[in-house]
Amino acid sequence: MKQAIRVTVFITALCGIVFPALLTLFGQLLVPDKAAGSLLQQNGKFIGSELIAQPFTSEQYFHGRPSAVDQLAGASAGDNLAASNPEFITKINEQQEQFKEDGRSLPDDARVTSGSGFDPHISLDYARAQVNRIATERDLSPDAVRRLIDKEAGNNQYVNVLMLNLALDRSQS
Amino acid sequence: MWTQFLIQFWILLVIALGAAVLLGRYIGTYFAPVGDRKIDSFGKVERRFLLVLGVDERKQDQSWVGYSKSLLLVNLLFFVGGYLLLRFQGSLPLNPNEAVNLDWSTALHTTISFMTNTDQQHYSGEALSYLSQTFVLGTMLFVAPTMAFTVCMAVIRGLANKPLGNFYADFVRFIVRILLPISFVFGLAMILFGVPQTFGGAVSVTTLEGAKQLIYRGPVAAFEVIKQLGNNGGGFFGANGAHPFENPNQYVNFIQMFLMLLIPMSLPIAYGKIIGSAKQGRLFLGVMTILFVMMTFGMAGSLFANPTAHGQELRFGQIGTALYSSITTAAETGAVNAMHDSLHPLAGLIQLGNMMLNVVYGGTGAGFLNVLLYAFVAVFLTGLLIGRTPTFLGKKLETFEVKLMAITLLVPPFLILVGTAVSMYVAPGVGAISNPGYHGLSQVLYEFTSATANNGSGFEGLGDASVYWNISTSFALFFGRYIPLILMLAIAGSLKAKPAVPQDEFSFKTDTPLFGTVFLGTVVLVGALTFLPVLVLGPVADWLTM
Structure with a gap:
């Protein structure tokens, strides 16, 4: 159970927060108009x-x-x-x-x-x-x-x- | 038209197959059973990371029961979390467009639908907050395909007579090593080609004629890329991949088709590498590709013979529409760049056929599990014909396995046909049909087929935003996904426990063109016998009476 919760939290943070945030950041830096x-x-x-x-x-x-x-x-x-x-x-x-x-x-x-x-x-x-x-x-x-x-x-x-x-x-x- | 089509199709096929072979070898190397695995420098970091999460792969090898339990537990956590967040999205942050809470049955259906890698949508994407789109559904887009992928790897290891592995390690490794890096690269490419990625809310613009137009946007690229790579298919917007923000031009259209094919095509190669017979992996990939090419030609033929822009977008043309529509149903993604309901009935026939066979690559992991299932059935049938105990990779298929095989094989037709029959009988089912005549049956049939096959596209005229449809398709979604996954794990667990029979010159070889033909025949025969009657009543009758 402990493993399941830890893995779930870790993956959610990675896929649900870090990934979209990173992509937004790079989009803003490279092509702000298209990203908007x-x-x-x-x-x-x-x-x-x-x-x-x-x-x-x-x-x-x-x-x-x-x-x-x-x-x-x-x-x-x-x-x-x-x-x-x-x-x-x-x-x-x-x-x-x-x-x-x-x-x-x-x-x-x-x-x-x-x-x-x-x-x-x-x-x-x-x-x-x-x-x-x-x-x-x-x-x-x-x-x-x-x-x-x-x-x-x-x-x-x-x-x-x-x-x-x-x-x-x-x-x- | 045909020349253009052949050129585009050929280029796509060669690039996708080439990339899939490379990816397949990579998967075969880093998802090999613990003992045979090469450890690269990233592997050491990964191991330390897994230890922090409490997972020690080398010591915590799981049985098929343990593996299934861990899988279901993680699914349950995502179900509960996702359901609650959707129910209360209205009062949560990241909601610039003031989306309201989803009602209980829509939230339930949406959670099940996204967690089963189906992404059937009974809501319109514009009705969700950015928190729901990115944090809730966006995470599920990574998690859902990983579930079938991990099972697929465990089953392959079992067939190779090796330990099944540890679910948590496989789960984290697939997302970190495969999904995230590829998603990042192609997500960025999509932004460069014009797909928006912003947390800014809808903008109100003044049109040239002085009216006020509301333009919905959002973090689309992050959603879009994993939606395709993971064979998920859910749309950020109601119109899915037909929406110009999700799919602004032919370049993005091409990237999306490539991503849909990539992982499903790579798995036979990974399989060949892990069981130590590259030839058998190539054989499966070859047979699947033959079926895929045939289906795609059928799709192109039906659209080219009846060209129209109805339900289609001009920037893709007939060719871009035909390819996308065939690939999305073949690879069980469910993204659409045209409204399938409005296409020619024969196009609908091909779409339904792809989903019913569910081996024309199929979705991430789930498709290849079906390939293995049909391979078992083919071995069993030939065993009956030549009067020897059927063996696959030196393991005897006996009563226990054959029973589970039969159940796994019968679950999808049961869910599809019974679901369709019941819905054609009860008022909330029939009442949802929007197109009269034979096409109405196609609408209902498509909905259940798509739900059961983890596809998620729809004949969207069907008024499916109701409690009846949410609940009835939830059954198809849930059982169509988890029963095959668990039963295939059980088969692999049982085969692993058996001693291998030594192969002699009389054993039936499963890496020859002869077996390929028997395998192809089994797929077509089982599929055709099961679904032909209802296909005749639906799309075929619709076409003949037009």
């Missing part, structure tokens, strides 16, 4: 995290993927609807009908919810489908908007919505 959650600042205020999706509804901004959660409240989850669930099938069909952009069919990632509810990215297809709306709203040429997308996406097939919208704001300031 890759937060973005503007004029001294936090405006979001590079890794976390924030909701966009204004016509002037690129919109992100649908989410099963209230992104402002912070708790994460997927919608967990099965592919065979009639509710899911009706839902994506409705979204397709509401879609007005370019008259093209809606890209897959624009119709279905993400795993976490905070997927910060959209596909290039979905971004390009929003180009005309944003160009009109902001009085920009569609080509300028397309160039921004390509620049933010780099070699990826997806682009970070928050970073793209920030770039959009910067391009007009």
Whole structure:
């Protein structure tokens, strides 16, 4: 019994206190910004995290993927609807009908919810489908908007919505 | 898509196997029976340390009963401590987000779930204080895999006809020598790649459109790294590895998959080293890898044929999702980077298959114990066929062992099938189903399979945050974990006590491709015969009627 208690206390101190404390310390020393959650600042205020999706509804901004959660409240989850669930099938069909952009069919990632509810990215297809709306709203040429997308996406097939919208704001300031 | 997939899969497999062989040899060297063990300079410090804790390995060799008792005692201490701390987290320190106390059944389920290396979660990670996440659950993430690992080592020593060892020494040694150093290195790597590690509370930010958004964060990296390395799988956040803070990009995704595979792949090698037959260790690793490759191709096929981003994150793509989803169920980790409930029914079939077989590497220690169990069964079956007493490593498997083997083999299907059947019958069980039709059965089946196999992932649409589900799955968690551990120790203890039969040219060799084939056949046959009917009613019917 004595052995069991001593070993339990020792291991708890090591794994539950020393390990996380040491890792926090090294994180703070090496990459304090990343360790704090890759937060973005503007004029001294936090405006979001590079890794976390924030909701966009204004016509002037690129919109992100649908989410099963209230992104402002912070708790994460997927919608967990099965592919065979009639509710899911009706839902994506409705979204397709509401879609007005370019008259093209809606890209897959624009119709279905993400795993976490905070997927910060959209596909290039979905971004390009929003180009005309944003160009009109902001009085920009569609080509300028397309160039921004390509620049933010780099070699990826997806682009970070928050970073793209920030770039959009910067391009007009 | 397939070319890309093959390249990524191949790279991952080669790196993981390479690292696992090195780690396996290391484990084989430093977890060898006391008499054969090499003592390095760290070993001397370690011995002095253990003596301070009151453990003298050389003098306190334990029988299987003593070993089991020590193991259960330490588990009990963690159970009681963990339960109380979760129940009263609201009034304890390190609670910047003002999380409230967990109710009794959620606290009970969570403690059992984390102590059994399952990490099934009926709460959302955002509802816990940092003390609960780091000090309580964070410690359990180290302790839980160690339990099965120590048993695995004791059983291997017994098979090698050596003393089983001392539980406390094995327990401390595995955490100090293996888990902590690897966790530190890869934890730091994760922070460098963007996983947060901070005790600062949730931040409120002003979005570009002027709304207030709350961003939860926390000491995520410390949790994340051992969650994967120890095949635990519990999420820091509700969305688990799909959450961008837990798994921000493809690099972290790759590290996580590597960590999940590392220890389970290394154990056959360690086994080969300790019993003195590297060939047999490689044979087991080979057979497990064949099964793993087949299952992963099945997973990739089902996702690539029906590509969608539903329940998935774009940064991983179909390839990153398929690999992760196969590995997490194969290595019984239970972390998810996509919502399994929303994936194609055939992907669900592969996930369930991986968990039901529970030998496609399997979790730390527990997976390899299952491999040994199936090896005993394979030897027993061939013994029946050729009419000789079955022997494994020169030890006769007789009535006592065969009885225990049968019980160990039957416990998981019993818990899974009876649990599912009862839940499909009673109101609080059926009432939790969120997807209609055949998929509803899959949800319930998945929950019990995941609980019994120490996996912990879920078809998360299931409304399992209720007293009924907390209690019913607690049974599956508890018995699915401890019965096999204790019975395997008993088998090893009994085999050790027997004199070894001299091997002659007529003995059935257990390190040949022939045995590998028989072993593979046994795994597939036993698994298929047990679970095929319910799989047809669940995921297969779901797929055929889509």
